[in-house]
Amino acid sequence: xxxxxxxxxxxxxxxxxxxxxxxxxxxxxxxxxxxxxxxxxxxxxxxxxxxxxxxxxxxxxxxxxxxxxxxxxxxxxxxxxxxxxxxxxxxxxxxxxxxxxxxxxxxxxxxxxxxxxxxxxxxxxxxxxxxxxxxxxxxxxxxxxxxxxxxxxxxxxxxxxxxxxxxxxxxxxxxxxxxxxxxxxxxxxxxxxxxxxxxxxxxxxxxxxxxxxxxxxxxxxxxxxxxxxxxxxxxxxxxxxxxxxxxxxxxxxxxxxxxxxxxxxxxxxxxxxxxxxxxxxxxxxxxxxxxxxxxxxxxxxxxxxxxxxxxxxxxxxxxxxxxxxxxxxxxxxxxxxxxxxxxxxxxxxxxxxxxxxxxxxxxxxxxxxxxxxxxxxxxxxxxxxxxxxxxxxxxxxxxxxxxxxxxxxxxxxxxxxxxxxxxxxxxxxxxxxxxxxxxxxxxxxxxxxxxxxxxxxxxxxxxxxxxxxxxxxxxxxxxxxxxxxxxxxxxxxxxxxxxxxxxxxxxxxxxxxxxxxxxxxxxxxxxxxxxxxxxxxxxxxxxxxxxxxxxxxxxxxxxxxxxxxxxxxxxxxxxxxxxxxxxxxxxxxxxxxxxxxxxxxxxxxxxxxxxxxxxxxxxxxxxxxxxxxxxxxxxxxxxxxxxxxxxxxxxxxxxxxxxxxxxxxxxxxxxxxx
Amino acid sequence: xxxxxxxxxxxxxxxxxxxxxxxxxxxxxxxxxxxxxxxxxxxxxxxxxxxxxxxxxxxxxxxxxxxxxxxxxxxxx
Numbered sequence: 051x052x053x054x055x056x057x058x059x060x061x062x063x064x065x066x067x068x069x070x071x072x073x074x075x076x077x078x079x080x081x082x083x084x085x086x087x088x089x090x091x092x093x094x095x096x097x098x099x100x101x102x103x104x105x106x107x108x109x110x111x112x113x114x115x116x117x118x119x120x121x122x123x124x125x126x127x128x129x130x131x132x133x134x135x136x137x138x139x140x141x142x143x144x145x146x147x148x149x150x151x152x153x154x155x156x157x158x159x160x161x162x163x164x165x166x167x168x169x170x171x172x173x174x175x176x177x178x179x180x181x182x183x184x185x186x187x188x189x190x191x192x193x194x195x196x197x198x199x200x201x202x203x204x205x206x207x208x209x210x211x212x213x214x215x216x217x218x219x220x221x222x223x224x225x226x227x228x229x230x231x232x233x234x235x236x237x238x239x240x241x242x243x244x245x246x247x248x249x250x251x252x253x254x255x256x257x258x259x260x261x262x263x264x265x266x267x268x269x270x271x272x273x274x275x276x277x278x279x280x281x282x283x284x285x286x287x288x289x290x291x292x293x294x295x296x297x298x299x300x301x302x303x304x305x306x307x308x309x310x311x312x313x314x315x316x317x318x319x320x321x322x323x324x325x326x327x328x329x330x331x332x333x334x335x336x337x338x339x340x341x342x343x344x345x346x347x348x349x350x351x352x353x354x355x356x357x358x359x360x361x362x363x364x365x366x367x368x369x370x371x372x373x374x375x376x377x378x379x380x381x382x383x384x385x386x387x388x389x390x391x392x393x394x395x396x397x398x399x400x401x402x403x404x405x406x407x408x409x410x411x412x413x414x415x416x417x418x419x420x421x422x423x424x425x426x427x428x429x430x431x432x433x434x435x436x437x438x439x440x441x442x443x444x445x446x447x448x449x450x451x452x453x454x455x456x457x458x459x460x461x462x463x464x465x466x467x468x469x470x471x472x473x474x475x476x477x478x479x480x481x482x483x484x485x486x487x488x489x490x491x492x493x494x495x496x497x498x499x500x501x502x503x504x505x506x507x508x509x510x511x512x513x514x515x516x517x518x519x520x521x522x523x524x525x526x527x528x529x530x531x532x533x534x535x536x537x538x539x540x541x542x543x544x545x546x547x548x549x550x551x552x553x554x555x556x557x558x559x560x561x562x563x564x565x566x567x568x569x570x571x572x573x574x575x576x577x578x579x580x581x582x583x584x585x586x587x588x589x590x591x592x593x594x595x596x597x598x599x600x601x602x603x604x605x606x607x608x609x610x611x612x613x614x615x616x617x618x619x620x621x622x623x624x625x626x627x628x629x630x631x632x633x634x635x636x637x638x639x640x641x642x643x644x645x646x647x648x649x650x651x652x653x654x655x656x657x658x659x660x661x662x663x664x665x666x667x668x669x670x671x672x673x674x675x676x677x678x679x680x681x682x683x684x685x686x687x688x689x690x691x692x693x694x695x696x697x698x699x700x701x702x703x704x705x706x707x708x709x710x711x712x713x714x715x716x717x718x719x720x721x722x723x724x
Numbered sequence: 725x726x727x728x729x730x731x732x733x734x735x736x737x738x739x740x741x742x743x744x745x746x747x748x749x750x751x752x753x754x755x756x757x758x759x760x761x762x763x764x765x766x767x768x769x770x771x772x773x774x775x776x777x778x779x780x781x782x783x784x785x786x787x788x789x790x791x792x793x794x795x796x797x798x799x800x801x
Contacts (some may be wrong), residue, residue, distance in 0.1 A: 086733060110753040143779065285777075287780060292782075295775075305769050399782075498786065500788075501786050501789070502751060503785075
């Protein structure tokens, strides 16, 4: 099997190309840990089986940042049969710099001049034939999502793999090129059995080390001479972007616009998805009923495991899939359009007093979806110390998996005010993150770290790329529900069923009751199910909801009229689709499991009930990060930082909930005395 | 003069950079290097960072970093 790797500047459209080439049917999988940003896909083109590798976007081969490190380590350690260099054809001057360096790796290379439609629109003239001859690489002038172009690229790659390859000559000045040839010959005499490609590469490296200044100059001369085949007004490319930025980055309106857009986005995410969430809950109930009928003959414990344990738990976790899909859709839009970098630009100064940068803010923003990619995103932060600090702060940001818990409790204890409750929790999460960052930055010297931020040109987001991202995330969430959550749910079910078959005397109840002493001062210790739900949240935060659903809800009995229920389910889907459009701007709708909500509402019926419920939510918000986040922290920053994070996330939620509940109770008593 | 003294809309030529090696490498990769023409585009709402247009790219720098870059003003537009 042969390997083709995609390389190029960030924002050059590599990922769109690899998606177009690998088709929907093939697995484009995330790799865990350090290599999460290196994605690969298997394809079968005719008789040739190929692995396509998507490497992170880089500007240079200098190993000055993590992306370059990953890319270069990969290219050095793994045999690659063909490089596909994707270039932003509207900005060749920069892109060619990388191309020239990539050529010296002596791997057969194809150049994709991407965004060619924009080239034509902007009146740029590129003499691709001459450029191709000088670089000795085939050049394809294309724009993504052009069906014909996809076939063209495929054929070129296949042809490239068959052709013999004798190496690229560096584009240097006469004396330097002669020096290179001499060096190759010298090396050849010393290592007669080494491959000539390896020697050519080695000779170039040695030349770079011997005469860095001259080689640096030669590089720019080569670019200038190549650019003589391109006619372009450099300002014209930026015209549209600068016009949009005049509004979006306005001195006065820039920040309010950012705030307004974030708010509108949150509205669309919650309201657009909640009817589907409601429908999925209906579906879960229907499946439970169906199972109850189907499994009428099997032992009671097995029926209980399937219906009350697995289906209830996984169903309630999966019912939040639409929410995830909406969330990732909008995050994808922000990323694809180019606005994400602007957020970093707008927020940088505001974040600095807290020891953060604009880029750190973007990491935190990604954390709203899932903390794992947020930890990965800290890589783009320039300085080691701020990178580590941001990674420690990320788990404080309330991820999408914690949202189901808030929504459930908000519906139970604060009916009609769900939006406010969720908003305050998110606010608390952000403020705590900033304060923690400030505290962590105190011992460090107060020198300001450097930051270089590129503001890419605006591009209409490609829906195909965004949907692909959504599909990946939905798949990951589902996989998580089917593996980690399912396992956790089985164990938790066992703890709630054995030894007696009665929940109230089960192991979980015994544990919950024993541990509730610790949680008494936080307000929610009086209810053992809440205490018992906490350990499971380390597997995945959603497990809290699944656990409560399987413990609290009435045991499912087969319904009287299953046929009628099935009919309602089908009708309900149409209703949900309608509601998701009609009620987009309406916060009052509740799409959730009414039975579970009323059970949860019954947990606390004293006057302090609301406070107890809120205290539980705060505890959930800050409790130990899920296993996936911990793993990401360990892989990126080592075990020590992970342990530090655990320590923070054990002390912080306890302290916060304690202060909140005791303060609230004090205020309540004072008001009673008066 | 320093790059930070360049007001929005004005252009200049970069004459020298006294930043650490890592920063210079990154800036050059982005197209910001000695001899290039640079234009100040705008400052962020809180006056920092500052956005520049150079080498066909838009790049934002923090004030202390930009202060380490020397430029010569281009007077006639």
